[in-house]
Amino acid sequence: MTLASDDKVLILFRHAKAEQVFGKPDHERELTGRGVRDARAAGAWLHEHELGPELVLCSSATRTRQTWAAAEEGGACGETVEFSDSIYSGGAETVLRSLRDAPGEVQVVMVVGHNPTMAMLASGLSEGDGSSAAHDCLAAGFPTSSIAVLRYAGPWSGLAFGTAALERCHVSRG
Numbered sequence: 001m002t003l004a005s006d007d008k009v010l011i012l013f014r015h016a017k018a019e020q021v022f023g024k025p026d027h028e029r030e031l032t033g034r035g036v037r038d039a040r041a042a043g044a045w046l047h048e049h050e051l052g053p054e055l056v057l058c059s060s061a062t063r064t065r066q067t068w069a070a071a072e073e074g075g076a077c078g079e080t081v082e083f084s085d086s087i088y089s090g091g092a093e094t095v096l097r098s099l100r101d102a103p104g105e106v107q108v109v110m111v112v113g114h115n116p117t118m119a120m121l122a123s124g125l126s127e128g129d130g131s132s133a134a135h136d137c138l139a140a141g142f143p144t145s146s147i148a149v150l151r152y153a154g155p156w157s158g159l160a161f162g163t164a165a166l167e168r169c170h171v172s173r174g
Contacts, residue, residue, distance in 0.1 A: 008156065010099065010125070010164065011051055011110040012148040013042065014118045016070065016172075018063040027088065031066045037174030038145035039067045043074025045172055051149065053110035056081040057098055059088040064112045067145075071112075078110065087113050092120040102156040109156070115142055122148035122166060130165035137169035145172040 016035035031039065046052070056078035058068050065083065072078075086094050095117055102109050111118070119142035128135060130150070138148060149168040152159055 006153050006155075007107065008152040008154070008159075009051070009108045010150045010152060010159075011046070011053060011108070012118045012122050012150070013067070013071070013110055013112045014115055014142055014144055014146045015039075015059070015061070015064045015067040015112060016042070017144045027061050029061070029063050031063055031070065034174075035063070035144065036066070036070045038172050039070030039174075040074035041174035042067075042145050042147060042170075042172035043071030043076035045147065045170055046071065047075030047077070049168075051108070052077045052079075053108045054079045054106045055102055055108075056110045056112060057087055057095075057102075058083050058112040059114060060085045061088045061114070064088070064114070068112050087111060090117070092117050092124060095121060096125075096159065096161075099159055100157050104155055104157075106156070118142060118146070118148070122150065122169070124161040125150055125152075125159070125164040126166035127162040129162075130167055131169075134166045134169040137171070138166065142169075143171055146170065147172065
């Protein structure tokens with residue numbers, strides 16, 4: 001993907017389907033078989049659309065780590081991966097602060113996280129700007145293994161609600 005120097009791409013990726021086990025701590029929940037297949041399909045979709053992030057900010061939860069690993073098996077690639085407790089436990093504002101701290105030379109950033117944060121970020125950052133089909137997809141819900149692709153012009157430090165355009169929304173199923 002070729003971008004102008006100020007153009008940025010933000011990929012918001014909700015983790016794949018996870019187990020529901022009574023008594024198991026939320027942070028330790030693992031992907032189901034379907035979740036692994038869906039995450040691999042997401043990786044294939046990212047590869048097919050040449051969406052290779054230079055920086056991946058991934059929640060520290062087991063299911064998000066497994067989602068990213070399965071996506072890589074499917075063809076996704078990321079130059080640098082950082083695992084973060086704040087992506088796991090923080091809301092939209094916390095994740096937005098993490099994005100604002102991204103190095104200036106990085107043009108494509110992915111967040112592998114949780115709902116409702118991922119959907120709230122996609123909606124809030126774009127505020128209706130971008131593809132109507134992508135907004136329809138987002139409005140229909142942001143189920144597990146969903147990916148939102150946003151474009152933003154400017155430094156990461158200036159990223160704010162209403163400053164991006166939602167270009168694509170995709171629900172991966174394997």
